[in-house]
Amino acid sequence: MSQRRRETKTPHSDALLAWYDRHRRRLPWRLAPGEPADPYRTWLSEIMLQQTTVAAAGPYFEAFVARWPTVEALAEAPLEEVLSEWAGLGYYARARNLHACAQVVATDLGGAFPDDEAGLLKLPGVGPYTAGAIAAIAFNRQAAAVDGNVERVIARVYGIDAPMPHAKAEIRLRTQALVPADRPGDFAQALMDLGATLCTPKRPACALCPWDDACVAHAQGIEESLPVKAAKKDRPLRRGAAFWAERGNGTVLIEKRPPKGLLGGMDGVWLTPLGRDVDPAEARAHAPFKERWHRVAGEVEHVFTHFRLRLTVFTATDVTSFAAPGTRWVARSDLPGVGMPTVMRKAAAHALRALHGPDAEKLVALRRRRART
DNA sequence: CACCCGTGGTC
DNA sequence: TGACCAAGGGT
Numbered sequence: 596m597s598q599r600r601r602e603t604k605t606p607h608s609d610a611l612l613a614w615y616d617r618h619r620r621r622l623p624w625r626l627a628p629g630e631p632a633d634p635y636r637t638w639l640s641e642i643m644l645q646q647t648t649v650a651a652a653g654p655y656f657e658a659f660v661a662r663w664p665t666v667e668a669l670a671e672a673p674l675e676e677v678l679s680e681w682a683g684l685g686y687y688a689r690a691r692n693l694h695a696c697a698q699v700v701a702t703d704l705g706g707a708f709p710d711d712e713a714g715l716l717k718l719p720g721v722g723p724y725t726a727g728a729i730a731a732i733a734f735n736r737q738a739a740a741v742d743g744n745v746e747r748v749i750a751r752v753y754g755i756d757a758p759m760p761h762a763k764a765e766i767r768l769r770t771q772a773l774v775p776a777d778r779p780g781d782f783a784q785a786l787m788d789l790g791a792t793l794c795t796p797k798r799p800a801c802a803l804c805p806w807d808d809a810c811v812a813h814a815q816g817i818e819e820s821l822p823v824k825a826a827k828k829d830r831p832l833r834r835g836a837a838f839w840a841e842r843g844n845g846t847v848l849i850e851k852r853p854p855k856g857l858l859g860g861m862d863g864v865w866l867t868p869l870g871r872d873v874d875p876a877e878a879r880a881h882a883p884f885k886e887r888w889h890r891v892a893g894e895v896e897h898v899f900t901h902f903r904l905r906l907t908v909f910t911a912t913d914v915t916s917f918a919a920p921g922t923r924w925v926a927r928s929d930l931p932g933v934g935m936p937t938v939m940r941k942a943a944a945h946a947l948r949a950l951h952g953p954d955a956e957k958l959v960a961l962r963r964r965r966a967r968t
Numbered sequence: 969c970a971c972c973c974g975t976g977g978t979c
Numbered sequence: 980t981g982a983c984c985a986a987g988g989g990t
Contacts, residue, residue, distance in 0.1 A: 644986040651976065651985085685974030688989075722988045742986045760969090787986055796984070797979080827983080828971095857973070900973050937975060972990085978983085 606752050606809040608775040608782050614805035615785035620792070622649060623656050625784070632780070634708040635666045637733040641725045642693050646686060649791070655684050666708075669694070670701035678860050679934025683961055687861055687936070691854075692720030710734045732780035739771040740783040744790025750822035751794060754811030758823040766822075794818075830898065836878035836907045837895070837939075838865040838888065839946035840914045846924035848883060848914070849933060853921075857899070863939030864946075865922070866906070875907040882909070884916035891949040897938040904938065908945045930958040937961070 619625075624640035626632060639659060643652040658680060663669040669677070674694050681690035696719045700708055709715045711734070715726035728740035741749075741763075749755070749766045757765065775782055793800045801813045812818045840848035850865045852858050857869050867873040867881040879888055888909040895906040918924055925933060935943065944956035 641986065646973090646985055646987055647975080648977070648985050683975080685976090686987085688973065689987090692988080720988070724987060728986065740986075743984075744986070784986090791986085859973090898975080900975090901971080970990100973988095975985100977985090979981105 603811055603814050604809045606773065606806045608773055608778075610805040610809075611785045611789065612775070612778060612781055615781060615788060618788070618792070619784070620649075620788055623653050632733045632735075634710075634729065634733040636660060637729050638666075638696075638708060638721075638725075639693075641728050641732075642689055642696075642720055643684065645689060645725070647684065651684065655681070665706075666697050667701045667706055670697040674860070679862070679932075682861065682934030683937055683940075685937075687859055688855075689720060691860060695719045696721065708733070711736055712738050728783055731774070731783040735780060737774050737776055737779045738783075739767060739774050740787070741767050741770050742787060744787045744794070745770055746822055747796065748786060748790045748794045748806075751799075751812035751818055752806055752810045754815065754817075754821070756821060756823055758825060762822060828901070830901060830903050832905060833869070833872045833902045834875060834905050834907070835867040835869060835873050836875060836881065836909055837867075837942035837946070838882050839908060839910045839943065839950075840865070840883065840886065840916075841910070841912045841927070841950070842915070842924060843913045845927050847927055847930070848918060848922055849925045850883070850919075850922045858936050858938070861936050861939070862933050863935045864942045866942075869904070878907060878909065883919045883922060884914075886911040886914055886916060891945060893945065895938075895941045895945050897941060899938075906938075906942055908942055908949070910946050910950055912950065927955075927958060931960075935959065 624636055640652070640656055643655055662680065663672060674691070677694045678687065678690050681687065699718060700706065708729070712726045712730045715721050715729050716723070724740055724742050727738040730736035730738040731740055746759070746766050749769050750762060753769055755762050755765055793804050797819060799818050801807050801818060804810070807813055812821050848865060849862050852861050852863065854860045865883045867878055873881065882888055888911050891908040891910060895908060897904045940959045940961065943959040947955040947958060
């Protein structure tokens with residue numbers, strides 16, 4: 596209390612919006628000034644952006660709106676096609692919820708998205724952040740959209756040093772109090788742009804920040820230490836195996852995974868159970884059928900959210916066994932059309948390289964390139 | 969609340 | 980190289 600502090604002003608939306616008008620990012624889902632909002636596109640982009648970088652989501656957004664321009668079109672698409680189009684983007688429950696949500700909107704709500712936070716919050720795949728973002732951006736509601744960027748900006752501006760996630764409630768209140776009645780959608784996006792481009796986790800560019808004179812953390816020189824987060828858990832190493840089977844007619848075995856859980860509903864290579872560590876020497880017991888399985892030299896590494904996976908790859912050719920339930924045979928030339936998660940593509944590429952040489956692995960190359968920044 | 973759920977870029 | 984983290988939601 597007797598401790599002397601530098602003066603800090605009050606953060607105001609006007610300063611942030613003025614900055615946004617000059618420095619906002621040009622993104623595929625962002626409208627030109629004056630262009631009417633399309634709730635479908637706003638919703639689609641927000642689902643894709645959950646825990647996903649702008650660069651990764653961009654090409655997927657373009658592909659989805661080109662293929663399914665309306666929520667009705669998306670609702671009528673088979674789930675398998677939606678999952679295939681989503682392949683590689685990760686967190687596949689989002690795609691399942693996306694499809695379910697489209698059907699709710701198209702069938703139960705007459706094609707119109709709810710126009711307030713409470714209504715949006717009831718939709719599958721729409722939580723507090725996404726409901727606020729859609730309400731503000733698509734419906735001009737005075738709603739807060741608190742994502743990781745906003746948590747960081749607000750924690751710093753107000754000097755909130757309570758650890759996450761305990762501080763979430765206070766951050767939400769502070770954010771809500773700042774949302775202007777005018778331009779709430781721009782304010783939401785401005786706050787996220789600020790966090791993404793200036794108020795970054797490390798080495799924030801405070802000299803360029805429209806709120807530098809209002810920021811408690813900056814005044815105290817503790818920007819980089821906020822927000823306070825708990826230490827992350829380490830990711831244990833799990834071993835497993837992938838089984839790549841080919842028949843003499845040029846087809847390969849593809850499995851559709853169970854509808855929920857890790858990689859739920861996705862097509863790909865037959866794998867040992869991912870829920871536990873499987874010794875490569877014991878892996879053949881989990882093969883889709885009894886065959887002369889050949890172990891491929893080398894391994895495939897992949898990192899999931901809560902464990903690391905090291906896969907040994909086994910191959911069998913001229914297979915005559917029947918496909919097991921949940922599997923089918925796909926022409927090798929049709930592999931580019933099979934939407935496989937990245938871990939599956941890695942395993943498939945490893946097998947194809949071993950059996951057919953380095954050119955063959957292009958059959959399972961990632962179809963989308965990263966967006967230009 | 970704690971845990972589950974993908975992937976790629978960055979420093 | 981590896982730890983961090985990205986427009987989080989479901990259970």
